Amino acid sequence: MRAAFGASKGALPPLLLGLVTLLLWQLAVVVLEIKPFVLPSPTAIGGQFFNNMNTVWSNSLITGFNSLIGLFIGMVLGILLAIIASLVRTIDELSSAVVAAAMVLPIVALAPVLYGMFSASQQTARQLVASLAVFVPVYVNTLKGLRQVRPVHRDLMRAHAAGTWQTIGTVTLPTALPFIFTGVRIASSLAVIAAVIAEYFGGPKSGLGGAITTAAAGSNYPLAWAYVLGSIILGLVFYLAVLGIEKWVLRNRGV
Amino acid sequence: MTTQNKETTVQDSTTSPGTSTSGSQRGPASTDAPAVSIVNVGKIFEGKRGAQVIALEAINLEVARGEFVSLIGPSGCGKSTLMRLIADLDQPTSGELTVFGKTAHQARLDQEYGIAFQQAGLLPWRTVRQNIELPLQLHKVGKAQREKRSSELLKLVGLADFSDNFPDQLSGGMQQRVAIARSLAESPNLLLMDEPFGALDEMTREHMQGELAHICAETGAAVVFVTHSIPEAVFLANRVVVLSPRPGRIRAIVDTKLGGASERTDHLRESTEFFASVSEVREYLHGSDATPLGVDNR
Numbered sequence: 001m002r003a004a005f006g007a008s009k010g011a012l013p014p015l016l017l018g019l020v021t022l023l024l025w026q027l028a029v030v031v032l033e034i035k036p037f038v039l040p041s042p043t044a045i046g047g048q049f050f051n052n053m054n055t056v057w058s059n060s061l062i063t064g065f066n067s068l069i070g071l072f073i074g075m076v077l078g079i080l081l082a083i084i085a086s087l088v089r090t091i092d093e094l095s096s097a098v099v100a101a102a103m104v105l106p107i108v109a110l111a112p113v114l115y116g117m118f119s120a121s122q123q124t125a126r127q128l129v130a131s132l133a134v135f136v137p138v139y140v141n142t143l144k145g146l147r148q149v150r151p152v153h154r155d156l157m158r159a160h161a162a163g164t165w166q167t168i169g170t171v172t173l174p175t176a177l178p179f180i181f182t183g184v185r186i187a188s189s190l191a192v193i194a195a196v197i198a199e200y201f202g203g204p205k206s207g208l209g210g211a212i213t214t215a216a217a218g219s220n221y222p223l224a225w226a227y228v229l230g231s232i233i234l235g236l237v238f239y240l241a242v243l244g245i246e247k248w249v250l251r252n253r254g255v
Numbered sequence: 256m257t258t259q260n261k262e263t264t265v266q267d268s269t270t271s272p273g274t275s276t277s278g279s280q281r282g283p284a285s286t287d288a289p290a291v292s293i294v295n296v297g298k299i300f301e302g303k304r305g306a307q308v309i310a311l312e313a314i315n316l317e318v319a320r321g322e323f324v325s326l327i328g329p330s331g332c333g334k335s336t337l338m339r340l341i342a343d344l345d346q347p348t349s350g351e352l353t354v355f356g357k358t359a360h361q362a363r364l365d366q367e368y369g370i371a372f373q374q375a376g377l378l379p380w381r382t383v384r385q386n387i388e389l390p391l392q393l394h395k396v397g398k399a400q401r402e403k404r405s406s407e408l409l410k411l412v413g414l415a416d417f418s419d420n421f422p423d424q425l426s427g428g429m430q431q432r433v434a435i436a437r438s439l440a441e442s443p444n445l446l447l448m449d450e451p452f453g454a455l456d457e458m459t460r461e462h463m464q465g466e467l468a469h470i471c472a473e474t475g476a477a478v479v480f481v482t483h484s485i486p487e488a489v490f491l492a493n494r495v496v497v498l499s500p501r502p503g504r505i506r507a508i509v510d511t512k513l514g515g516a517s518e519r520t521d522h523l524r525e526s527t528e529f530f531a532s533v534s535e536v537r538e539y540l541h542g543s544d545a546t547p548l549g550v551d552n553r
Contacts (some may be wrong), residue, residue, distance in 0.1 A: 150374075158344055250423055
């Protein structure tokens with residue numbers, strides 16, 4: 001867990017590295033006189049970010065909401081279908097091909113099609129793209145987790161004549177929980193990425209992705225970068241939120 | 256004390272020697288049926304490509320109510336399989352097996368036995384108390400009653416101070432004691448134990464044996480105890496059943512004549528009767544051309 005996101009002890013070196021990179025970047029842009037449309041300086045991006053704080057914030061809210069809806073739907077579907085697949089062998093076998101296809105499918109490429117299926121003025125298509133992106137890692141990890149039940153626990157539940165749903169609730173799901181969380185953690189930032197990219201392909205001119213394309217189309221590259229910075233922060237917020245919940249829920253597992 | 260669940264009845268006392276106040280409510284079991292009756296039971300495992308492994312053959316054994324029976328034999332002789340058949344975790348290929356006069360399947364559904372495995376098998380996300388209450392919770396026993404029972408059991412196994420700890424914070428011996436407390440949760444009249452002390456060091460092991468004898472004296476439950484330690488088998492049991500290597504058959508049944516469960520204290524380990532029984536079991540174990548693998552002479 002610590003490797004996933006360095007707490008306390010490991011925080012300083014990456015921060016230092018980030019700072020040095022920013023300094024070198026700034027220095028390179030100034031000394032080599034790089035044009036802003038090639039690469040704007042960090043200070044220019046930062047300036048745009050703070051000057052347009054309000055629009056960055058309002059667009060983040062829209063994209064963030066789409067991502068959240070996508071994360072929720074994808075998560076619920078992924079976990080439910082994984083439970084069903086773990087219970088019914090045929091469904092598992094049938095779905096494995098579909099899931100393999102979904103893994104290689106560039107899900108955001110579905111966005112234009114979905115804009116056609118649903119109204120292009122609605123956020124539905126974006127939320128669906130995010131759901132699909134979330135579904136795959138959650139499903140795969142949950143299914144793997146559901147298979148980790150130790151034989152002694154299975155015997156124990158059988159010896160106590162526990163029913164199928166009792167067994168799932170008491171042993172199978174708690175055993176799978178760390179795996180489910182890994183899936184959701186990966187999916188959390190994927191949801192934001194999918195929601196942002198889906199905005200590139202049309203739909204309402206709102207959201208961070210829409211703002212990035214608009215700013216870039218108007219040759220305002222530092223502003224486009226400011227929105228990119230906004231997406232990065234949004235993705236991080238999602239990731240850290242899930243990580244926080246994960247740590248809290250699993251706090252008593254002595255691992 | 257009847258619970259909401261019509262199938263399950265929980266006695267609120269650990270001191271109910273061998274009697275079955277609940278037995279009459281658990282279906283058509285005759286009250287004088289032995290705890291376990293095994294008639295001509297065999298078990299064949301089907302391997303890949305039609306290969307068959309005969310695990311058990313022609314097993315005949317009766318365990319009386321309140322009796323402590325140890326199953327001993329070399330590794331792979333099927334002693335654990337035999338216990339799993341009684342627990343209805345596996346089904347016999349031939350023969351007849353009844354628990355308190357019912358089929359093993361019905362006895363499992365009626366929760367006639369408590370069970371403990373070699374691995375404690377505690378749920379790591381539950382506290383010690385929640386682990387002990389697991390069987391009661393599964394059978395929808397009320398919260399107040401669960402707490403009362405788990406408090407009794409925590410005291411019985413000497414873990415009252417650790418009720419809110421998580422299993423990972425306990426030593427192996429303590430975890431195993433939690434598992435035993437869990438197996439006693441519903442005051443079963445039959446305890447099935449599959450090498451519950453197998454993973455413990457010698458000192459903890461002897462201590463746990465003493466505690467188990469003490470618990471058996473208090474509860475009066477019949478016990479089927481699988482082990483590969485000769486002294487352990489003798490120390491605890493009224494009768495030691497010696498199994499032969501594969502295919503598992505009963506080679507001999509040694510009556511230890513060491514008295515009731517309450518007399519199984521540490522001084523027994525020094526007595527001549529104890530040593531006599533140990534040698535007798537050992538002779539039966541080693542007494543054939545087959546090499547007894549994995550026999551533990553501790």
